[in-house]
Amino acid sequence: MRRLSADVVVIGGGATGAGVVRDVAMRGYSAILVDRADLAQGTTGRYHGLLHSGGRYVVSDPRSATECAEENAIVTRIHADAVERTGGLFVVTPADDLEFSDRFLRGAIDTKVPVEEISLAEAFKREPRLNPGIQRAFAVQDGSVDGWQMVWGAANSAKNYGAQILTYHEVVKIDTADGAVKAVHCVDRKTGEDVAIEAGFVINAAGAWSGRIAAMADCPDVEVVPGRGIMIAMNHRLVNHVVNRCVYPADGDIIVPVHTVCIIGTTDVKADDPDHLSIPRDEVQKMLDDGDLLVPGFREARAVHAWAGARPLVKDARVSATDTRHMSRGMSVLDHAERDGVKGLLTITGGKLTTYRLMAEHVVDQMCEQLGDPRPCRTADEAVPKSESGANYLVTHRLGEREHDRLDDQVLCECELMTKKMFVEALDEQPRGSFDDLRRQLRLGMGPCQGGFCSMRATGVALETGHIDIDRATELLRLFLKNRWIGLWPILHGEQLRQTALDNWMFHSTLNIDHLPESTQEVAL
Amino acid sequence: MSTPHVVVIGSGLAGLTAAHRLMAGGARVTLVTKGLGGLQLSQGTIDVLGYAPGRVERPLESLASLPAEHPYRTIGAEAVATALGYLTDVVVDDLLAGEAAQNVWLPTAVGAVRPTALAQPSMLGGQCVRGARFVIVGPKQLKDFHPALIAGNLARTDLPDGGRLDARPASFDLPGRDHEVDSSGLTYARALDDPAFRARFAAAVKPLVEPGESVGLPGILGLKDRNAWRALQDLIGHPIFEIPLPPPSVPGMRLNETLTNGLKAARARFILGSKVVGFAADGDVLRSVTLGEAGRQVVIAADAFVLAAGGFESGALDMDSYGVVTDTIFGLPLVGLDAPLIHGDYWGAAQPVFAAGVAVDSSMRVLDGDRVVYANLRAAGGVLAGAQRWQELSGDGIAAASAVIAADSILGGRA
Numbered sequence: 001m002r003r004l005s006a007d008v009v010v011i012g013g014g015a016t017g018a019g020v021v022r023d024v025a026m027r028g029y030s031a032i033l034v035d036r037a038d039l040a041q042g043t044t045g046r047y048h049g050l051l052h053s054g055g056r057y058v059v060s061d062p063r064s065a066t067e068c069a070e071e072n073a074i075v076t077r078i079h080a081d082a083v084e085r086t087g088g089l090f091v092v093t094p095a096d097d098l099e100f101s102d103r104f105l106r107g108a109i110d111t112k113v114p115v116e117e118i119s120l121a122e123a124f125k126r127e128p129r130l131n132p133g134i135q136r137a138f139a140v141q142d143g144s145v146d147g148w149q150m151v152w153g154a155a156n157s158a159k160n161y162g163a164q165i166l167t168y169h170e171v172v173k174i175d176t177a178d179g180a181v182k183a184v185h186c187v188d189r190k191t192g193e194d195v196a197i198e199a200g201f202v203i204n205a206a207g208a209w210s211g212r213i214a215a216m217a218d219c220p221d222v223e224v225v226p227g228r229g230i231m232i233a234m235n236h237r238l239v240n241h242v243v244n245r246c247v248y249p250a251d252g253d254i255i256v257p258v259h260t261v262c263i264i265g266t267t268d269v270k271a272d273d274p275d276h277l278s279i280p281r282d283e284v285q286k287m288l289d290d291g292d293l294l295v296p297g298f299r300e301a302r303a304v305h306a307w308a309g310a311r312p313l314v315k316d317a318r319v320s321a322t323d324t325r326h327m328s329r330g331m332s333v334l335d336h337a338e339r340d341g342v343k344g345l346l347t348i349t350g351g352k353l354t355t356y357r358l359m360a361e362h363v364v365d366q367m368c369e370q371l372g373d374p375r376p377c378r379t380a381d382e383a384v385p386k387s388e389s390g391a392n393y394l395v396t397h398r399l400g401e402r403e404h405d406r407l408d409d410q411v412l413c414e415c416e417l418m419t420k421k422m423f424v425e426a427l428d429e430q431p432r433g434s435f436d437d438l439r440r441q442l443r444l445g446m447g448p449c450q451g452g453f454c455s456m457r458a459t460g461v462a463l464e465t466g467h468i469d470i471d472r473a474t475e476l477l478r479l480f481l482k483n484r485w486i487g488l489w490p491i492l493h494g495e496q497l498r499q500t501a502l503d504n505w506m507f508h509s510t511l512n513i514d515h516l517p518e519s520t521q522e523v524a525l
Numbered sequence: 526m527s528t529p530h531v532v533v534i535g536s537g538l539a540g541l542t543a544a545h546r547l548m549a550g551g552a553r554v555t556l557v558t559k560g561l562g563g564l565q566l567s568q569g570t571i572d573v574l575g576y577a578p579g580r581v582e583r584p585l586e587s588l589a590s591l592p593a594e595h596p597y598r599t600i601g602a603e604a605v606a607t608a609l610g611y612l613t614d615v616v617v618d619d620l621l622a623g624e625a626a627q628n629v630w631l632p633t634a635v636g637a638v639r640p641t642a643l644a645q646p647s648m649l650g651g652q653c654v655r656g657a658r659f660v661i662v663g664p665k666q667l668k669d670f671h672p673a674l675i676a677g678n679l680a681r682t683d684l685p686d687g688g689r690l691d692a693r694p695a696s697f698d699l700p701g702r703d704h705e706v707d708s709s710g711l712t713y714a715r716a717l718d719d720p721a722f723r724a725r726f727a728a729a730v731k732p733l734v735e736p737g738e739s740v741g742l743p744g745i746l747g748l749k750d751r752n753a754w755r756a757l758q759d760l761i762g763h764p765i766f767e768i769p770l771p772p773p774s775v776p777g778m779r780l781n782e783t784l785t786n787g788l789k790a791a792r793a794r795f796i797l798g799s800k801v802v803g804f805a806a807d808g809d810v811l812r813s814v815t816l817g818e819a820g821r822q823v824v825i826a827a828d829a830f831v832l833a834a835g836g837f838e839s840g841a842l843d844m845d846s847y848g849v850v851t852d853t854i855f856g857l858p859l860v861g862l863d864a865p866l867i868h869g870d871y872w873g874a875a876q877p878v879f880a881a882g883v884a885v886d887s888s889m890r891v892l893d894g895d896r897v898v899y900a901n902l903r904a905a906g907g908v909l910a911g912a913q914r915w916q917e918l919s920g921d922g923i924a925a926a927s928a929v930i931a932a933d934s935i936l937g938g939r940a
């Protein structure tokens with residue numbers, strides 16, 4: 001058993017937990033963050049990619065709208081390398097009521113969300129593929145944000161302030177004594193080792209799983225209703241701005257350009273278990289049809305990948321439990337001293353990725369208050385490592401970089417312009433990482449061929465670095481292909497089915513991967 | 526019928542084989558194709574049957590035990606043997622060796638051991654048999670060949686003959702073109718057609734080999750010069766063999782070029798880059814196909830037609846977002862469409878969708894139930910329903926044999 005201790009233990013390495021650990025570390029506390037998986041592998045890695053301008057909430061949730069507008073500006077600055085300032089449009093399609101757009105404009109003024117009505121001609125100039133029948137268009141400051149990059153940025157900033165980040169550490173038990181939290185017990189899932197962390201204070205940021213964590217500390221009945229939403233990445237950026245339907249928030253009403261793709265989303269259906277989220281074909285079809293209304297031809301475009309995430313919404317007795325969209329999207333902090341008589345434990349859930357920093361600020365303020373130790377929050381003032389220059393992400397970044405190093409380095413993934421050096425450096429930092437861990441940082445296998453060409457190369461290169469042996473290399477390749485399939489099979493049709501047939505020829509026929517030696521132990525991580 | 530005019534659609538293994546056979550039998554052939562077929566993407570061997578689902582040693586003997594709806598059950602072992610014999614003859618330059626009746630086991634680029642019936646002679650030194658001693662060697666500038674991965678897996682594999690082999694990795698520095706860090710297999714293949722580059726390549730490999738070892742090299746040993754690998758072997762002074770890479774595949778290109786050049790030499794009409802966009806029929810007789818060419822449409826009438834346009838990978842079959850599967854060329858009735866067509870278990874059972882296609886009678890005429898759809902239309906290759914080609918390693922044999930049957934039945938006057 002490994003023993004550690006910290007002033008503050010943060011449970012959950014999504015956006016919220018990463019924000020919290022950065023905040024406590026910047027305020028001078030010793031801190032440890034634990035996640036049962038990789039950073040940003042929960043909801044934060046299964047979301048829509050939108051850095052909200054606030055426009056979406058000006059009518060339905062004015063307070064969230066204002067928070068989004070403020071945090072949008074901050075996140076764009078402190079996470080410059082994760083944010084692309086795409087700008088956004090709200091458009092009234094032929095199927096939508098014009099009346100809502102008046103309320104939308106009024107709401108924007110009231111909530112101080114910057115909105116500017118633009119002419120239809122200007123809208124088509126910005127987005128030539130828009131439905132020619134749109135009736136009205138507004139420009140907003142939506143952006144897109146790479147959740148993995150953002151979370152790693154916050155985590156690396158926290159590390160610079162002395163925090164420890166322990167991924168693949170699953171919390172299994174929380175000790176309490178004398179009405180206060182004492183220690184958090186984890187299992188290191190990569191080694192099987194038990195890890196006990198003595199904790200002065202615990203902040204539960206386990207998102208859709210936070211009810212289970214609270215229960216471990218004898219705080220029952222924290223009901224977090226997972227609201228399942230699906231998203232589909234299309235092969236190209238069919239739009240270069242975020243395109244929203246100007247309606248009361250509904251399904252399939254936003255297309256977000258992120259990196260080389262654009263993503264349509266989303267749905268909202270109550271789920272029982274955040275670990276088992278389905279991607280039903282009828283919802284896929286609905287997304288494609290909805291996309292078609294914004295961008296005609298969307299339905300026939302090539303879908304490359306789909307995923308589902310669970311909104312961590314705290315149940316509110318005022319609305320029906322099956323309709324999660326109309327619950328408060330605002331953040332909620334549960335004070336377990338007051339609620340359950342357990343001191344030193346706060347649970348923070350809800351909110352949005354866009355407002356992650358503000359959520360952290362609130363919960364850490366509350367912790368400081370309980371400790372009688374007021375220390376000011378500084379997270380909005382300082383950029384995270386690699387964002388200091390303030391230069392925002394551009395989709396052409398990698399193209400520019402390859403222009404410089406194309407004569408010095410091999411491109412392992414042509415779809416995403418990932419080089420061998422990028423891959424080897426990421427592996428050196430995470431020698432026990434799976435290819436999915438590396439993918440989240442590098443976009444390995446996320447382009448049109450979905451790993452068809454790069455995954456064998458990645459396996460070979462990983463083996464050559466000496467970090468792993470032949471058995472693990474082969475198992476990682478198997479695992480990677482299996483995991484890519486999770487997001488492929490629900491959307492397979494048209495051109496991506498065709499691509500999959502080619503990939504299958506390569507892997508199952510030319511390489512005969514099905515008949516490689518089996519490992520004695522299945523590698524799952 | 527004196528000299529029938531036959532339109533063959535598609536230039537993969539099925540289309541090319543059918544066209545050859547038809548020309549040889551005296552037909553006039555127009556081969557129309559949207560693009561080059563899958564041959565130049567595949568590994569350049571001819572598989573008959575590798576797994577059913579257990580390991581297959583003697584493919585011809587195993588065909589009869591396949592399920593009733595499998596295309597081999599209609600095709601039969603005799604046609605497969607004829608087709609492979611025919612291919613060995615028409616593919617000049619001794620590019621194919623082996624026999625339909627017996628599989629050989631060759632290494633793949635991830636170090637799996639793979640069965641095939643006919644292989645290129647440049648590959649046959651890699652037979653995975655008990656006691657073999659391999660050194661797997663590649664240039665560092667080639668990113669699709671990782672000696673440690675190949676050798677590591679080969680060395681821990683229980684071979685079909687029950688034994689094990691020895692394999693170790695080695696690598697060297699030699700770009701395919703001066704100063705390149707990222708040279709493609711094709712770049713190397715072209716370079717290796719040149720004796721001067723061959724000498725440099727051999728000089729880099731030779732010191733890495735120990736006595737008694739055979740040298741496994743990437744499948745890049747010459748493109749036009751069919752004896753490049755032999756010359757290289759002489760220079761290295763040890764037995765060498767090629768391991769095919771993912772596409773673009775040099776051994777696949779060699780096969781494709783040989784078959785295509787043969788057709789051109791025999792003066793088949795070869796229309797590349799044109800898609801069939803329509804057709805005309807009178808009742809159960811197909812009259813013509815329409816090609817979409819830049820700015821105009823061309824109608825080609827013929828006495829008989831061979832649909833050899835492949836499956837999903839070529840776009841001949843398509844499934845839309847509603848799950849509706851269609852033959853995009855003639856809208857033929859398809860079989861094998863029972864839902865669910867796709868399931869979520871990557872390593873589980875084969876995905877049903879990829880066995881969808883057309884059903885045919887014993888002369889490869891397309892069926893709608895028991896009825897022949899067009900008396901003068903035959904189908905061959907990837908469009909035939911009932912096979913899981915990449916799991917079974919059955920795609921080449923089905924393509925070649927169905928093409929031979931289609932051609933022969935047209936020539937036999939049953940068009």
Ligand SMILES: Cc1cc2nc3c(=O)[nH]c(=O)nc-3n(C[C@H](O)[C@H](O)[C@H](O)COP(=O)(O)OP(=O)(O)OC[C@H]3O[C@@H](n4cnc5c(N)ncnc54)[C@H](O)[C@@H]3O)c2cc1C
Nearest residue numbers: 012014015016036042043044048050171207229311353354
């Ligand atoms: C479909 C959908 C689309 C969305 N789109 C947007 C959008 O476009 N823009 C936006 O701003 N917001 C969006 N959101 C909201 C946003 O994604 C979430 O609010 C945010 O990611 C939640 O982050 P989190 O850190 O609270 O939760 P999570 O990211 O889920 O983090 C919780 C973490 O806890 C860990 N954990 C669980 N159990 C344990 C344990 N026992 N031990 C250790 N760790 C554990 C999990 O592994 C996980 O990493 C969307 C949400 C959904 C569902």
Ligand SMILES: Cc1cc2nc3c(=O)[nH]c(=O)nc-3n(C[C@H](O)[C@H](O)[C@H](O)COP(=O)(O)OP(=O)(O)OC[C@H]3O[C@@H](n4cnc5c(N)ncnc54)[C@H](O)[C@@H]3O)c2cc1C
Nearest residue numbers: 045046047048049233261275276277305307446483486487
């Ligand atoms: C903003 C954004 C942009 C994206 N762009 C692209 C793109 O361009 N191309 C692309 O291909 N994909 C894209 N994706 C999707 C991405 O590749 C993943 O499919 C998605 O983030 C789901 O995460 P995952 O791969 O970790 O999970 P999965 O694909 O679901 O599985 C991988 C890992 O998660 C584990 N796992 C599986 N299911 C669960 C579960 N329910 N709960 C917990 N763990 C589970 C597996 O064991 C495995 O370790 C994008 C995602 C986002 C958020």
